[in-house]
Amino acid sequence: MWRHAAARRSAQIRRLLSTSAPSAGAVRGPCIVHKRGTDILHDPWYNKDTAFPLTERDRLGLRGLLPPRVMSFEQQYERFINSYHSLEHNTQGEPDSVVSLAKWRILNRLHDRNETLYYRVLIDNIKDFAPIIYTPTVGLVCENYSGLFRRPRGMYFSAKDKGEMMSMIYNWPAEKVDMIVVTDGSRILGLGDLGVQGIGIPIGKLDVYVAAAGINPQKVLPIMLDVGTNNEELLEDKLYLGLRQPRLEGEEYLAVVDEFMEAVHARWPKAIVQFEDFQMKWAFETLQRYRSRFCMFNDDVQGTAGVALAGLLGAVRAQGRPLADFTKQKIVVVGAGSAGIGVLNMAKHAMLRMPGTHKIGELGEGHNQFWVLDKDGLITKSRKDLDPAVARFARGYGPEEVEDLHEGASLVEVPHVLLGLSGVGGIFNEEVLKAMKESDSPCPAIFAMSNPTTKAECTPEDVFKHVGENAVFASGSPFSNVTLSNGRKGYANQANNMYLFPGIGLGALLSGARHISDGMLHAAAECLASYITDDAIRKGILFPSISSIRHITARVGAAVARAAVDEDLAEGCSDLDPRDLRSMSESDTVDYVARKMWYPVYSPLVNDK
Numbered sequence: 001m002w003r004h005a006a007a008r009r010s011a012q013i014r015r016l017l018s019t020s021a022p023s024a025g026a027v028r029g030p031c032i033v034h035k036r037g038t039d040i041l042h043d044p045w046y047n048k049d050t051a052f053p054l055t056e057r058d059r060l061g062l063r064g065l066l067p068p069r070v071m072s073f074e075q076q077y078e079r080f081i082n083s084y085h086s087l088e089h090n091t092q093g094e095p096d097s098v099v100s101l102a103k104w105r106i107l108n109r110l111h112d113r114n115e116t117l118y119y120r121v122l123i124d125n126i127k128d129f130a131p132i133i134y135t136p137t138v139g140l141v142c143e144n145y146s147g148l149f150r151r152p153r154g155m156y157f158s159a160k161d162k163g164e165m166m167s168m169i170y171n172w173p174a175e176k177v178d179m180i181v182v183t184d185g186s187r188i189l190g191l192g193d194l195g196v197q198g199i200g201i202p203i204g205k206l207d208v209y210v211a212a213a214g215i216n217p218q219k220v221l222p223i224m225l226d227v228g229t230n231n232e233e234l235l236e237d238k239l240y241l242g243l244r245q246p247r248l249e250g251e252e253y254l255a256v257v258d259e260f261m262e263a264v265h266a267r268w269p270k271a272i273v274q275f276e277d278f279q280m281k282w283a284f285e286t287l288q289r290y291r292s293r294f295c296m297f298n299d300d301v302q303g304t305a306g307v308a309l310a311g312l313l314g315a316v317r318a319q320g321r322p323l324a325d326f327t328k329q330k331i332v333v334v335g336a337g338s339a340g341i342g343v344l345n346m347a348k349h350a351m352l353r354m355p356g357t358h359k360i361g362e363l364g365e366g367h368n369q370f371w372v373l374d375k376d377g378l379i380t381k382s383r384k385d386l387d388p389a390v391a392r393f394a395r396g397y398g399p400e401e402v403e404d405l406h407e408g409a410s411l412v413e414v415p416h417v418l419l420g421l422s423g424v425g426g427i428f429n430e431e432v433l434k435a436m437k438e439s440d441s442p443c444p445a446i447f448a449m450s451n452p453t454t455k456a457e458c459t460p461e462d463v464f465k466h467v468g469e470n471a472v473f474a475s476g477s478p479f480s481n482v483t484l485s486n487g488r489k490g491y492a493n494q495a496n497n498m499y500l501f502p503g504i505g506l507g508a509l510l511s512g513a514r515h516i517s518d519g520m521l522h523a524a525a526e527c528l529a530s531y532i533t534d535d536a537i538r539k540g541i542l543f544p545s546i547s548s549i550r551h552i553t554a555r556v557g558a559a560v561a562r563a564a565v566d567e568d569l570a571e572g573c574s575d576l577d578p579r580d581l582r583s584m585s586e587s588d589t590v591d592y593v594a595r596k597m598w599y600p601v602y603s604p605l606v607n608d609k
Ligand SMILES: NC(=O)C1=CN([C@@H]2O[C@H](COP(=O)(O)OP(=O)(O)OC[C@H]3O[C@@H](n4cnc5c(N)ncnc54)[C@H](O)[C@@H]3O)[C@@H](O)[C@H]2O)C=CC1
Pocket: 187, 188, 189, 190, 191, 279, 280, 299, 300, 304, 307, 334, 335, 336, 337, 338, 339, 340, 373, 374, 375, 376, 377, 420, 421, 422, 423, 424, 427, 449, 450, 451, 452, 455, 475, 476, 477, 495, 496, 497, 498
């Protein structure tokens, strides 16, 4: 009896692994379309521009609506890339912001017109285009959103929609939604409260989901919760597109978010909801409020933590030490916000899980490896009104008090790792970096993780000049590598949560996880940490190239799905029973996840009328 069930299961797994998603050069099965003529040309999901074959033009009432020559997908691709390069050439010498916005516009126009071509150029050129659709340019886009606005993307739920959200959610045209990224615009990158203009962030994050995790773009939904803004400039701006009122607070605020979450869950109970760029108090509060009821996570708190942990473990390896020595690292975190505290929580957990560290509390109060600073300097137990999430990391200098290490101190013990999540550009100045030279690490690590580029705590040039060429560097937004005095490369790694959030979402989705546990998040971080080889680490490479993001995401997604199974949180998805997932080997799971990824190719269109 059992043997039959096992045999059926392996046959099912073989079937799952052999039904591949379309990849480069593949032909997709036909797609039924309920429209004709110009309605198809104006629908970016179906539109193929000049690539509609003649038979399809006849079938769909398109004959005469397009120039007669039929172009191939490859020709269209080349034409777009050529116009992008011409734009680069023609804007040489213009200010960076003008060039970046021009690049964003040309990509955005393609996105609005032809999604298949847009996502193909994005996937193939992710390293070049990520800085346009994601940080840093997405920050500039958000700052200028009310002026740049041409057509809506995603959904907007405002404080004025209270009581209506359950019906509004049905206004979204797609029947199925898998992935939602939602913001309230209260802390957009390091740019502060941008109100409704923050919608650019969910849009950019979901573009990364499509490119990296192969989530079908028809099944993603960017959402803005507009509960007002406290940004005076926006409140006074006549062109501002959001509610011109101060932010809701307290129970009024939570009532809006509650109603939104209930509405989403009612229509798409299996959709994953990623909270993004909420100010700290709401980031932690909503995470605690929803994480056991819905399949959701907070990217700034949890995604960032995993990426930083992978970087911290890389820094230990760069020193030529065994991973267990992580517990001996002195780590200074500048910025005690949602990201900084998220990182500290995960790093502390990871230390407690290291072999040889058995007792909870061994790294506890007064004897931890962390020093945390916020805008008022070093946080100690004498600080008044500390948020409980931060208080866990306050230093308690009692009898061991050291002269320079007092409440509010600006210079603290020279650490092995200096990690910035402050949102303050240039705060790791020459003095701070020169002090890092005294670190007793053979490769002091400096992580300037704030975004966008203008908010990075320092640049790689500063680090290799002032700390030394033995330093390792990572930043949240991309920088170019630096040529060192001996001709070697000083690597400007990118430590951005984009390495993890797509895999966390994808793994949760494919496993049909009931919720997203700490174990699943740890699995994601460990997977990323182990991705880099010792050879690469020795050169100062802590993170893989963004060009491999689809491959990395398949691995991370598989690790997350397997962790969900291990914790009995997996309920499976449409074609996958959790027992199938349980019987897959690690590499079969990676294959399965990779095969489930959507890949942009034109499908033959068939009209149902
Ligand atoms: N690289 C990545 O993947 C990620 C980067 N970030 C970046 O991290 C930054 C912070 O994000 P959140 O923690 O969510 O913001 P937050 O507003 O919750 O926290 C900012 C923290 O920095 C502190 N701070 C402000 N000025 C300071 C100063 N002069 N010295 C020391 N500390 C100072 C504040 O007191 C606060 O504790 C943003 O720039 C954001 O873009 C956030 C998430 C992911």
